[in-house]
Amino acid sequence: MNEREWYDARSIIGLGFSDGKARKILSGLVNAGAVKTGTGKRGVTLYKPGVPFPNDPRLLRSISDVLNVQEISKADATFIPPEMEASDIIKRTEFYWNAEVNNVSVLYYPYYVCNLITQDGSQRTDIIDAISGKLREL
Secondary structure, three states: OOOOOOEOOHHHHOOOOOHHHHHHHHHHHHHOOOEEEEEOHHHOEEEEEOOOOOOOHHHOOOHHHHOOOOOOOOOOOOOOOOOOOHHHHHHHHHHHHOOOOOOOOOOOOOEEEEEEEOOOOOEEEEEEEOOOOOEEOO
16 A cells, blocks of 8 residues: 555455455554545545555564663563454555565564552553553553
8 A cells, every 4th residue: 555545445355355344444444543534436435544654664663773672571561462363464464565474473562551549549550552652442
């Protein structure tokens, strides 16, 4: 996908997904802010990437190049399960970059977990995305 161009649901259906599954994928991407929507001719919903990303995957940088990342022991960590299956990520990567994926590794994305206690004794836990700074809800 080119971030300057608009696409319709057929782009996802062309990957072998059913019409319903394609719309569910696109809806999830729109809700996450990864894809923007617009209206085309005859009221067809169009989609385009909502965040900039390079057309060449070699230009992607590691999180550890940007942030100071410290590994913590598994006993001290809380792991949030993935929202996407690896097979879906492989299909999308191969489609977008017209490439072959040979290996997939799990990367645990950094979050700040803040336990907040107010003066009246009420408590809440906030999870903040360490990259974007956005509050994440579980």
